[in-house]
Amino acid sequence: MGEKGCIKCGSTNAATKEVAMTGTGLSKLFDVQHNQFTVVYCKNCGYAEFYHKKSSTASNLLDLFFGQ
Numbered sequence: 001m002g003e004k005g006c007i008k009c010g011s012t013n014a015a016t017k018e019v020a021m022t023g024t025g026l027s028k029l030f031d032v033q034h035n036q037f038t039v040v041y042c043k044n045c046g047y048a049e050f051y052h053k054k055s056s057t058a059s060n061l062l063d064l065f066f067g068q
């Protein structure tokens, strides 16, 4: 215990990328500017989690991704 890593493969080789989700379904109910997300993904196995951009900083998101 104590080691942080991808919940799928245990790798700590992760990266973040900002993405926007717009245009279809429920997202039409919201302002486009509020549909910005940050995806944190494992470079080893491809597992990804999405976080709303306003909820956290990038460094905080890596902690969330690894810190189960």
Ligand SMILES: [Zn+2]
Binding pocket: 006, 007, 008, 009, 010, 011, 042, 043, 044, 045, 046, 047
């Ligand atoms: Zn992984």
